[in-house]
Amino acid sequence: MPYIPHTAEEIQKMLRTIGVNSTDDLFSDIAEEIRLKRALNLPRGLSEKETWDKINGLASKNKHMGKHxxxxxxxxxxxxxPKAVKHILSRSEFYTAYTPYQPEISQGTLQTIFEYQTMICELTGMDAANASHYDGATALAEGVSLAIDVTKRKHVLISSLVHPEYRQTVATYLEGKNITLDQIPYQDGLTSKKELEQRMNKNTAAVVMQTPNFFGAIEELSYAAQVAQQTGALLIVCVDPISLGILEAPGNLQADVVVGEGQSLGLPLNFGGPYLGFMAVKNKYVRRLPGRIVGKTQDRLGNEGYVLTLQAREQHIRRERASSNICSNQALCALGAAVYLSLMGxxxxxxxxxxxxxxxxxxxxxxxxxxxxxxxxxxxxxxxxxxxxxxxxxxxxxxxxxxxxxxxxxxxxxxxxxxxxxxxxxxxxxxxxxxxxxxxxxxxxx
Amino acid sequence: MEQIIFEKSVPGRGEKYLPQLDVPEEDYNISEKREVPPTLPQISELDCMRHYTRLSHLNYGVDTGFYPLGSCTMKYNPKINEEVANLPGFTDIHPYQGEETVQGALQLMSELQSYLKDIAGMDGVTLQPAAGAQGELTGLLLIKAYHQAKGEERRDKIIVPDTSHGTNPASAALCGLKIIQIPSDDKGTVDIEALKQAVGHDTAALMLTNPNTLGLFEENITEIADIVHDAGGLLYYDGANMNAIMGYARPGDMGFDVVHFNLHKTFAAPHGGGGPGAGPVGVKDFLSPFLPVPIIRFDSSKEKYYFDYNRPQSIGRVKAFYGQFSVLVKAYTYMVRMGWDGLKKASEIAVLNANYLMQLLSASYYQPFRGPCKHEFVLSPKNLKSLGIHTLDIAKRLMDYGFHPPTIYFPLIVEEAIMIEPTETESKETLDTFSEALKMIATEAQENPEVLKTAPHSTPVGRLDEVMAARKQILRWLTS
CATH class of the missing domain: 3.90.1150.10 (Aspartate Aminotransferase, domain 1)
Structure with a gap:
């Protein structure tokens, strides 16, 4: 069998050590009535060559950008x-590792995340970033949840020019939280300033803008920030990070939370995923950040090193009181983005x-x-x-x-x-x- | 250790990857323009390669050595999976291309849906959720939508056993449901009496991992299912431990209504140092109308795969586009290669390996729950506490013997828990060597406890000060 190294002889030896006659004895705790009494309805296994031919055949049915x-x-x-990015990502020391729970043998992953967090902060002009989200849509949804938690308010204003699938995702994440998700209409391809002002109220937790917006137009963030600040709402900005060599960093325009989709940073299209959600905040919201965060520290001899930190926010410690349920994230995609940014400069x-x-x-x-x-x-x-x-x-x-x-x-x-x-x-x-x-x-x- | 990449930067250094602009340059107007460029590294490609290559040397992956993290299923990640996922026919396709131009991708996803349905005994599958935790969120939203559609909004309680993964209660809280945690019985499985007390007219669902996080199969699963169903609640299956039962038993036949899969565990997609994973969700027929949009279907009259968005009762979408596609490709490739026979064998040997290793360690370490276990088991070295030795010390010392430590301090109900999942891809010799190391460590605990308390000794850094990290909050590099 593929990927199973045991010889028949070894299996016998192991069964003897355990003290049973057959592997079936090890499944005796599964009651007869719920046992599957037929083979799974999948084809029989294939050789590696046949597998390659089959999957390669499926891939070649797709019309891809290399040819169009x-x-x-x-x-x-x-x-x-840059071609070098793929070579780094193919290093199996990176891609076959788990979440860096054991920092002494995970400094590679941890330092790359620390460097990635720094790059995201630099691009966005924010103070702290987490280790990644599933994609831009879920990063935005979690950003909105953060604003609701911080302000304890129930009204969210979202530009109708935020990516429609992101808005749908936000709506799904807010289900059951009794939140009004209010869409700001657009005018001339930009979020309407008049509508934004009119819809603001004292219960508004956040104003959500995307720039460039879904129509590609560059929004005026300082205006949105000013309106949000008047009633103490947070400004959440969803950005395409590749635009931030040209566009002002949202952090310098008073954004409180910056999220976005990092796929532009050297990640393949991959038919929609895996991509890279990112989130960055101002210092005062660091302890509200969801997900993994890497911090710098020392070992007992004073050597510098990195660890997952502020874990008291997370699900494996706080369970139902955690700031999010996120566990697996997009670490390898974050590494790809970091290598891309390092090479591009x-x-x-x-x-x-x-x-x-x-x-x-x-x-x-x-x-x-x-x-x-x-x-x-x-x-x-x-x-x-x-x-x-x-x-x-x-x-x-x-x-x-x-x-x-x-x-x-x-x-x-x-x-x-x-x-x-x-x-x-x-x-x-x-x-x-x-x-x-x-x-x-x-x-x-x- | 490796110097931080920003400190290797030299202004003006770095390669250019793009050609000159080939269209006429025009003036344009942007009111909020960037004046100060972001501080990003300026380094040569060679220096960049060396930086990341050296960092990779500070890491430990499945390809480096044995990685027996309980509930994480760190099996071998076959290289053909990586190769096929890198084919341009998969990497260079856009999510909004016309359906007729991506029939290969849609066929793959459709077949993956079918395989997952049969493995779990479910009727419908969504491939959209990005990870196990998002699968949980999706599954719970489905359950909520179902109760709401029946006019039973009052069902807002999720029951979880005290051995459950932390994501279970966190996911429930995220969608506004409340948690009731019930104790395990002295065998380590669900306490039936406690469950009977917990269920009622407000029960939305019971979330269960089976085998549970102690590696024990819930022998009373059909009775558990009846209790929950009779009270009007549903059963949610946390698929993290699916590697124990493929081809032997199916959650659907046990009475579960919703299942999430961890493709990056059971189906050999790599963990990537923390992701990307993929967490598809399977459901019984009566929950199918609520699945996220879109679902992939086959139109037999047109002989064409297509996205079905016409699902008025859908809970919506949980992320943009269709899921972690390249992870789906890897998992599908694994299933094709393994087949029904290979998957069953994988579970058979995963369980054999766990029982064998448990037996090898039975003389040296206290085992709170005796076998047979399924794919994983839990040790409790509480007998070493009198020597001042804790699970953390044992875990750290294992690194000096060249192993990745198991999951530790989980499940929470076992004092000083060490949770070991060897998986089927590890050979007998690896298990023998690992058990020898753990036995040596047990001896060291008696003879030289100091060497454990100060471990690890052979790693790039020693035990790191997590309290200092949380206090100082250095979360990014800054120019000194």
Whole structure:
């Protein structure tokens, strides 16, 4: 059998040591009536070669970005990742380890998390970060829970331009907590300032903004911070960390909690996961942070080292009084992001951001020349933007696909009022040639 | 130890990975622009590789040595799983691509759903939850939705035994449910009388791990199920210990209504130093309408796999997109390779290994609950306390013998607990060597207790001061 080293002889020896005749005797505590009396309904095991052929066959049924030009984004982005990142992540000392409960033989994992926490703090302008969440959506949900716990208030204002699947996740996490989740409408592709002000009240625990928002537009955070502070609500900002070489750190704009999806930082698309949720807070909320946190300390001889710290917040100590139920997180993804950031450096991150913005501007310019296409929202965008057309998005995408182009996302599924609106994503991965091809193929349609 | 990466940074150093901008540069207007760049490392690729490679040397993984963490199922992570998960047909597909362009991925997920259903005896499965704890949250939300749909909102109590994982009560609290903890009986299993007292018209569910965290199979499971069902409650199965029973018994046949799986335990996906994991949830038919959106289905008329979003009673979604896809790929690959015969063998040998190791240690360590155990067992070295030796000392000393320590101080009901799960992928020699080390340590406790109290002696750092860490709260690097 695969991965089971025992010879028949060894099994016999072991049974003799235990003092039973067969392994069946070891299952005698399972009552006859609940025993499974047939084989599991799975195929019989395969050799490694057959397994490879089968799974490789499934993989090759998928149309992937290596062979097609992709303009899809909406929370999952294609960026260039230095090849070295994968080599670090393939080190089995990292990926076959458990959560670092035994720090003396886990300094590798612990130090990489400590360095990762520092990088997240640097990018976001915050004081402390935890070791990761499942993804951006759950990081946001836990950020909202933190604000509710801190303020003891029951009203949450969330921009309608926060990723729709994140808003759905937040709603699921708030189920049963008797919280009103109030959506701030948008205007001109940005969260409406007027609506934000009008909806604020003394019971508002948090204002939740995403920037760049779901339409790619850059929101004005200092204004949201000012409104939130007037009634003592927390400002929670959900960011794409790859934008933070260009955009001001939310921590410098009075955000209280910064969360986001770290997939942009060198992680593959992977059909939606595993990704990397992150959370960073100002000092006064450190003890409210959910999940693992690594801190620096010393051993008895004064040698420096790292440990999981402030564990009194966590489920394995506090059980039902824990600040969250999170246990496994995304440590390996956090390592990937840390290696990516180390290799790219401050200049590299800024350059990715610059190219995303410039290529977005160039794409908008080319597309807006096509009859019937409009750029409906005037705000400056990062990486993504909305295009309004006179055609059905599905027809456009079918047309583009014939030329090997994956078009953008039809946003009417999430925003029914935006019929014939497409969310397009242009990262540094798209060459001028790709962009011009998109414009010319699209143009041929009309 | 390794210097922190920021201290290796030299301004202006570092590789460039991107080509020159190939479109004309335009002015644009951003009111909140970054003026001060983030402090990130500026290092060469070689220095970066050395940094992380050296850090990896300070780690201990399953590929390094024996890792008998109880309830964590640290089995071997087959390399073919890593290879297939890295195929571009899986890594380079976007979650919003058209369904017709990702039929291979959807087929894999659909088949994985079917396999999991049969292994657990369930009727429906969601692959969305990201980890075991999120699976628990999902399962409890399903239970809550079910009671609500029946007009029984008053059912807000979750019963857990005192041996349960910490995530059980934490997950229940997260969705606004209240906890009733019941004691175990003197055999280490659910105290039937206490359970009878605890159930009532307010019972939402009982959460149970079976075999439990002592490694004991709940022999009265059908009676337990009847008690809870008769009171109108449901049964939740914490799948952390599924590795003990695959192909032998199924939670669904025992009376459980909801199950979560830990693909990173039972199905050989790696733990990644703390994640990513994956925690799919299986349910009986009557709970299927409440499963998160979307579910993967097959349309036989069109011969096409698709996402089913049309689920009006769904609890919603618990994360963005569809789950930890590459972890799903690894678990599926493992199942294909093992087959029904291999999975059953895995459980058979996991239980054999645990019973063998328990027997080897029976003369040197006190065992509060005698076998047969399932995939794991618990020792209690309380007899060494008079020598000033605690479980922590034994755990730390094991590192000097080249082993990762077992889970310690859990379950909470066993004094000085040491919880050992060898898994099926460990050979007899490994178990023999490990038991010799533990016996030597028991002797050292008598003859030279100091060597235990100051252990470990051979690791990159000694025992670290956790109190100092919590007090000083140095949670990031700062320029000195």
């Amino acid at each position: 030009i992709c303009f899809l984004g909406a929370g999952a982005y294609q960026h260039y990742c 401050p200049e590299g991150i800024r350059e990715v951001g610059r190219q995303c913005i410039q290529k977005g501007i160039y794409t908008k310019k080319l597309l807006s020349k096509i009859p019937g296409i409009k750029i409906p929202f005037p705000a400056t965008t990062f990486k993504e933007f909305i295009v309004e057309t006179t055609e059905e998005p599905q027809r456009i995408n079918e047309h583009l696909w014939k030329a090997g182009i994956m078009g953008g996302l039809d946003v009417s599924g999430f925003y029914p009022e935006l019929k014939n609106h497409i969310l397009l994503c242009v990262t540094e991965m798209r060459t001028r040639e790709d962009i011009e091809k998109l414009a010319s193929v699209w143009g041929d349609m009309s």
